[in-house]
Amino acid sequence: MRIFFALALTFFVFSCQSGVQKDELTSPDITYGKLFEEVQMSRVFEDGKTFVDCVPVFGADYIMEAYEEQKTSDTFNLKNFVNAHFELPISYTSDFKSDTSASVEAHINSLWPILTRKGGEEGGTLIKLRKSYVVPGGRFREVYYWDSYFTMLGLQAAGKTESIENMVLNFAQLIQDIGHIPNGNRTYYMSRSQPPFFALMVNLLAETKNDKRVIVQFLPQLQREYQYWMAVETEESRIAQNNAKKASALAYRKAVFIGKDNILNRYYDESETPRPESYREDVLTAKASGRPLKEMYRHLRSGAESGWDYSSRWLKDGKTLETIHTTDIAPVDLNALLYYAETLLAEAYDLSEKPEFGDSFRTLAAKRKALFDTYFWNEKTGFYHDYDFVAKQKTDVLSLAGVYPLFVNIASQQQADAVAKVIQEKFLQPGGLPATLANIGQQWDAPNGWAPLQWMAIKGLRNYGHTELADEIKTRWIANNKRVYKNTGKMVEKYNVYDLSLLAGGGEYPVQDGFGWSNGVLLKLMTE
Numbered sequence: 001m002r003i004f005f006a007l008a009l010t011f012f013v014f015s016c017q018s019g020v021q022k023d024e025l026t027s028p029d030i031t032y033g034k035l036f037e038e039v040q041m042s043r044v045f046e047d048g049k050t051f052v053d054c055v056p057v058f059g060a061d062y063i064m065e066a067y068e069e070q071k072t073s074d075t076f077n078l079k080n081f082v083n084a085h086f087e088l089p090i091s092y093t094s095d096f097k098s099d100t101s102a103s104v105e106a107h108i109n110s111l112w113p114i115l116t117r118k119g120g121e122e123g124g125t126l127i128k129l130r131k132s133y134v135v136p137g138g139r140f141r142e143v144y145y146w147d148s149y150f151t152m153l154g155l156q157a158a159g160k161t162e163s164i165e166n167m168v169l170n171f172a173q174l175i176q177d178i179g180h181i182p183n184g185n186r187t188y189y190m191s192r193s194q195p196p197f198f199a200l201m202v203n204l205l206a207e208t209k210n211d212k213r214v215i216v217q218f219l220p221q222l223q224r225e226y227q228y229w230m231a232v233e234t235e236e237s238r239i240a241q242n243n244a245k246k247a248s249a250l251a252y253r254k255a256v257f258i259g260k261d262n263i264l265n266r267y268y269d270e271s272e273t274p275r276p277e278s279y280r281e282d283v284l285t286a287k288a289s290g291r292p293l294k295e296m297y298r299h300l301r302s303g304a305e306s307g308w309d310y311s312s313r314w315l316k317d318g319k320t321l322e323t324i325h326t327t328d329i330a331p332v333d334l335n336a337l338l339y340y341a342e343t344l345l346a347e348a349y350d351l352s353e354k355p356e357f358g359d360s361f362r363t364l365a366a367k368r369k370a371l372f373d374t375y376f377w378n379e380k381t382g383f384y385h386d387y388d389f390v391a392k393q394k395t396d397v398l399s400l401a402g403v404y405p406l407f408v409n410i411a412s413q414q415q416a417d418a419v420a421k422v423i424q425e426k427f428l429q430p431g432g433l434p435a436t437l438a439n440i441g442q443q444w445d446a447p448n449g450w451a452p453l454q455w456m457a458i459k460g461l462r463n464y465g466h467t468e469l470a471d472e473i474k475t476r477w478i479a480n481n482k483r484v485y486k487n488t489g490k491m492v493e494k495y496n497v498y499d500l501s502l503l504a505g506g507g508e509y510p511v512q513d514g515f516g517w518s519n520g521v522l523l524k525l526m527t528e
Contacts, residue, residue, distance in 0.1 A: 025178075027188040028052050028125055029276040031060050035067045040279035044079045049139055049277040052188050054086035055124035086124075089141055098489035104482055105526060108491065108519045109158055115514060117143075119166070127185040130173060131166035136493070137514020142184040143170070145194035146307050147517045149201050150452045154520030156208050157527040168205050171198055172221040180228040183305065191271035192305040195334060198225050199341040212351060219348045226341050229265055231255040256330050256389050262371055264330040264387070265338055269301030289322035302326040306334070311444035312436055313386060313397050319440045328390040332376045336404035339368045343408075369410050376405070382418030384411075398426065399436040400453040406460030416464035423457065424469055431480035431497035433457055433473060449477070449497035451521035458525075474525050481522050491518045 028051070029036045039051050056063060063085050070076050098107055115134050122128040126142060133143040134151050148167055155163045174181050181198060183189035199222055206214035215222070224233070231253040232238045244252035251257060256264045272294040274282035286296035303314045303326040313331070316323040342365035349358035375387040378394055384402035385394040405411040406419060427433045432454050434446040444450070454477045461470040480495050493515045496502050 025127060025187045025190060027190065027276055029188070029273065029279065032064065035064065036276070037279070038078060039082060040276075041283065042078060043280065044082055047139060048279055048281065050089060051082070051086075052125055052186070052276045053089040053141060054082070055089075056086050058085055100486060100489045104485045104491075105523060107485065107489075108154065108523050111137075111491075111514070111519060112155075112158065112160065112163075115516060115519075116163070119170075125187045127174075127182070127187060127190075129170040129185055131170050132163065133167050133170055133185075134163065134516055135514075136516035140184075140514070140516075142186050143167070144184045144516075145171070145181045146197045146452070149197040149204070150455060150517035151520040152201060152204055153455065153524040154522070156204065157520075157523045161205075161208050164201075164205050164208055168201050168218065171201065172218055175221040175224050175228075179233060180225060186277075188276040192267075192269040192301060193228070194305060195307050196225060196229055196337050196341060198222065199337075199344045203344060212347075215344060215348045216351050219345075219352060222341065222345055222348060226338070226345060229254050229338060229341075230263065250389055251327075258330075258371060258375065258389070262367060264335055264368070264371060264375065264389070266327055266330050266389075267302040267305040267334065268327050269298060269305050271301060272298045275301055275304060285321055291322070296322075296324070299324040299326045306331065308401075308435070308444040310442045311397075311399070312438040312440055312442060313395070313399050313401065313444070315440075315442075318397065318438060321442070325388075325390075328388055329395065330375065330387040330389050331401060332372075332384045332386055333401035333404040335368065335372070335376070336408045336410060339365055339410055340408040342368065372405060372410055377415060381422070382415075383422045384415075384419065397436055397438065398422065400427070400433055400457060403453070403457040403460040406463055407456045409463055411464070413464060416461075416466070420461055420464070420466040420469055423461070423473075428469075428473065428476075429497040430476060430500050431483075431495055432477040434497050443494065447496045447498040448494045449480070450494050451477075451518045455521045455524070478522065478525055481518065491515050491522070493518065 036051075039045075040048055045051055066085065067081065070081065102110070112134070115137055116132055117135060119129055119131040119133070129143065134148070134155070135141055135143055136147055136151075148171070152164045152167065171181050174185070175198070178190060180193045183192050183194050202215050202218045202222060206212050227233045231241050241252045241255060245257050249257065251266060253270075254265050254268045256266050258264050274286070274297055282297060282300050285300065286293045289296050299314070303309050303324055306314070306326065308314070310321060310324065312318050314324050314326040314329065315321065316325050342361045346358045346361035346365065349355070349361065372384075376384045376394070378385050381398065383398055384405050385397065386399075386401065387393075388395050402419060403423070406416050411419065423433065426437060429449075432449040434449055435453055436445045439446040454473060458470045458473055461467070461473075476497075480497065480500065481491065483500065484490070484492060484495060491514060
């Protein structure tokens with residue numbers, strides 16, 4: 001792992017203005033302590049995300065002093081106190097009215113300005129980004145990491161190259177300033193990231209601009225993010241990882257030790273407290289589990305980092321959230337994305353005329369690829385599964401994470417053929433593909449289908465010649481999206497792919513104007 005540290009010292013340079021200071025960014029649960037806990041546990045707001053997105057109208061010290069002085073008064077009203085000291089989040093789409101007589105393409109294109117935020121905006125927990133960016137919509141008022149790649153597909157289809165470049169620059173700046181791309185540009189998201197799509201974003205920008213040198217421009221940030229996921233950002237972390245391995249630990253932060261010299265990766269949030277935006281829910285789940293609270297909070301947070309929050313993928317009994325054990329699992333999709341990052345880094349170093357570094361990353365990619373057959377491929381099911389490295393066995397869950405190896409071209413033709421057979425026979429539904437085959441009430445399970453997973457499946461199947469199946473998925477997904485748009489005038493976060501008699505799509509949250517990645521994938525599929 002020494003190569004990662006050496007490369008960081010040599011190449012980690014980014015020609016931007018001075019960025020945000022990480023030590024100045026504080027999560028609201030820390031800033032407001034007991035006040036925060038009381039607001040969230042008392043459900044002052046129905047949605048726990050509302051309070052963490054509020055903007056204080058006074059300094060934190062003043063607010064906390066006022067709270068301490070007033071809280072024991074007989075006339076104290078918590079909601080009135082919050083309303084007097086904080087501004088509620090802005091609803092950007094409250095005045096937007098969709099025109100269902102317009103085509104869905106026209107609707108999506110009319111939403112780009114509504115979903116775009118200007119660079120430089122800040123306040124409360126929002127982390128300032130220099131360039132403009134596109135948010136998902138509704139309660140999701142900030143940019144989200146992995147969502148943005150799929151949103152960019154739509155921006156590419158709409159000819160909005162500058163918007164794609166602005167978002168890539170923003171993410172590069174976050175890597176520079178914070179050391180990684182947070183889940184979203186909020187202080188309460190800083191302890192975790194999301195599926196590492198930055199390499200795919202950079203390559204998409206290079207493809208859009210028809211200029212491979214773009215990947216060289218972002219080489220320092222590609223390298224830095226990779227070091228973050230490998231848990232070797234600094235000499236100190238490299239030493240700590242080596243010490244963990246010598247102590248026979250199974251993992252260190254996001255790095256999972258496989259055999260003597262190999263590493264796979266897992267999702268791992270750096271904090272072990274309830275998520276501020278879902279504080280009450282996490283507290284109640286952790287208490288109900290009967291397990292150590294810090295352990296539960298880490299698993300819940302790490303499940304959120306996966307983007308699949310939540311899914312039977314992370315549940316030990318396959319059905320109960322209280323059995324979540326995310327950090328015990330090396331996910332197949334995460335490791336496929338890091339394989340892609342390794343191959344792109346190799347290409348970037350070759351273009352930089354540093355072939356020795358390019359060869360090093362090709363070696364790392366080859367080592368990771370060799371692990372896929374042993375730890376992720378299940379010959380019996382003919383599909384890729386996540387690997388539980390604590391139990392030392394593959395999980396039983398069939399999920400669309402299994403198409404990622406096809407997307408990044410890590411599968412053999414025989415393996416891809418087997419995956420296609422499972423998709424055809426078990427996953428294909430009238431409205432597209434479900435996230436998993438389990439229907440247990442979690443949103444990243446049946447009956448919900450998600451735009452990013454349709455895209456990964458379609459592209460992955462095409463990579464191995466299964467174009468007829470890919471086109472069928474595309475046709476069914478587009479029809480499902482159009483159906484919901486006709487019924488509601490909206491694009492939504494996720495869709496029920498089983499029951500096409502439902503008026504709207506699947507949804508954990510109220511129907512909202514958006515939705516970033518649904519817009520992006522649909523527009524890309526309809527214009528390719």
